Amino acid sequence: MKIRLGLVVLMVAAIVAAPRCFAADSSAPRVGLVIGNSKYPDADKPLSQAVSDAREFADELKRAGFDAELAEDLSGDAMRRAFDRLYQRTKPGAAALVFFSGFGIQSGRQSYLIPVDAQIWTEPDVRRDGVALESVLNELNSRGASVKIALVDASRRNPFERRFRSFSAGLAPVIAPSGSLVMYAAALSAVVTDNDSAHSPFVSALREEVRAPGLSAEEAFNRTRTAVTRASRGEQVPWISSSLADDFVFVPGAATADKPTAEKPAAATAPVEAAKPALAPPEAKPPQAAEAKPASSGGDDDKLVLALASDPTVKSLTAQIADKPSDGNAYYRRGQVYASKGAYRTAIKDFDEAIRLNGKDVEAYNNRCWARTVIGELEPALADCDQALLLRPNFVDALDSRGLLHLKSGRDKAAIADFDAALKVNPRLTSSLYGRGLARKRIGLTSEGEIDLTTAKKLDPNIGKEFAGYGVK
Incomplete structure (x- = not known):
């Protein structure tokens, strides 16, 4: 199964219906891994800010009570060992944070963090040598982390892209497990250039905001986005995706009101055009084939689609589709988001479009098989899985x-x-x-x-x- 989820409909419904509250994060274990990779042999020169940013942010995390490991210029083996140590330190209920500054590449609809010794000449090399951000978040989730935070400053023009026939700049949207907060230093598929200052505008703003007592991480990141956007005059706009159910606070205390808060997107009053009302998933039933039934229609899924209309990833992908209706990758990624939130039939429609635009999209076939299986459409699901395995044994x-x-x-x-x-x-x-x-x-x-x-x-x-x-x- 490409997408992993449990009782997401109940969880999302609870998030929509319930007021947000502060998690008891001050007593929960806090672990972090901060990586600054600057010395890439394939680059013309070392990245000027990656290591200094990592050092500064590691200090901030330690002041906020994190058991934070700082690592610099890691090879592939060293990066994997560092992540393994983070996984070992992540206990049930913990808050786990990853910060990475260096080169990142999107490939196969995922974002990869690149070690300094990566030998990348083709896209399969990216998956071999890079570390997939989604895999990191899923592993932290499997270790029981209740809060998973990823901060990625890797939206740089990297030295490997000229080797690919087909290349997508910047980073891809991430499909993260529930309880995750992800922030990129720049918008999806966008790239920025390091300036000559000691620290990047992204980390300079972020460092100030996480110090504010009582300020939730989500609000701190929103303020960071506002500060970076203003400082760059709109040329660099950080991207945020959140599925936190409770507010996580870096520094406990009374919330400060000395800065204007960033405006949050207003709740959607209607679903986006491409995201028509879907149907609710089936009730859990014994797994006999005769009892597998399609989901019945209802208002619950309508609420999911309405809520997702203002999701940053959905909004970004919907805008990409509106700008370029032939973008099968955007349909596929949006379908992943809908499926991960329980809007299975809407997801299937997006996978339909991805397959119509590219009849050899093996991942779209697989995900449509999975979504159809979940809602009980077993015969067409089997045809999809068989086709995926025919395309990629x-x-x-x-x-x-x-x-x-x-x-x-x-x-x-x-x-x-x-x-x-x-x-x-x-x-x-x-x-x-x-x-x-x-x-x-x-x-x-x-x-x-x-x-x-x-x-x-x-x-x-x-x-x-x-x-x-x-x-x-």
Whole structure:
């Protein structure tokens, strides 16, 4: 499955309906990793601000009570070890923060953080040598972090792009788990140039705002965006995406009112044109094929689509589509956002468009298979998964999606075969471990099934709730 979510409809509905409150973050563990990469051999010269910005921001985090590790000019192996140490320090309920300044590349609809020794000549090299931001956030989530924050100052014109035939500048929107707050130093797909000052305008503004007592992280980031936009006269506009349910505060205390707060987007009064009302996901039911039914229509999904109309990622992607209706990538990314929030039928419509524009979009086929499986449209879902695997044999995400489909259909042996194949590619794929465990128990392999379920729950304590949200128990 390309997109991972549990009872997202209930969570999003709660976020929409409930007033925001301050989380008890002052007592929760706080861990951070701050990376400044400046000395890239492929660049004409070292980045002038990456290391100094990282040092300054690491100091700010330590003053705010974070157990923050500072790392500079990391190779690929060193970056992976640094992230592994962060994961080990992340305990259930913790607030985990990642700051990265250096070069970043978007490839395959994801943003990758690039180590200094990366050998990048083709786009597959990006996925081999880079660290995917979405993977970092998902791993922090699986470790139980209640708040996940990513600050990325990597919207630079990098030295690798001239080697690609097809290249998208800047960074891509991130599909982050619930409880995440992500901020880029510049707008999606935009690039900025370092100036000659000791620190970037982004970190200079951010450092000031996170010091304010009682100011929520989301408001601090909004103020940072306003300050950077004004300082650059609109040439650099940071991008923010938030799915926090509670306000996280860097410095506890009474909120200050000495600065005007950045205006937040007004609630949408109607869905955007391309995001027509979708249908609610099915209730969790036993996984027999005869009981798999399409979701019934209702007002809950209408509310989701209305709420998402003002989501920064949805707004940005909708604007891209309006400007260029042939942009299949924008349809695909927006479909991911809708699906991750539970607006499955609206997501399927976007995947439809992505596939219409590019009949070989293997990831769109896989995600449409997954979304159709969740709402019980099993026959067309199977055709989508089969097509994805025809286009890309042994595609681990499609194997995982088809395994879920077989599980919902009651074809347990077929599900085990697909999950086995997925786990050969990625032995730590939690959803395949859990799905195989359920299937094994159904066919009488109780002890083997329990081992799979226990292993999956250790990797992701919420995996059971996720499958229950799919209608599989």
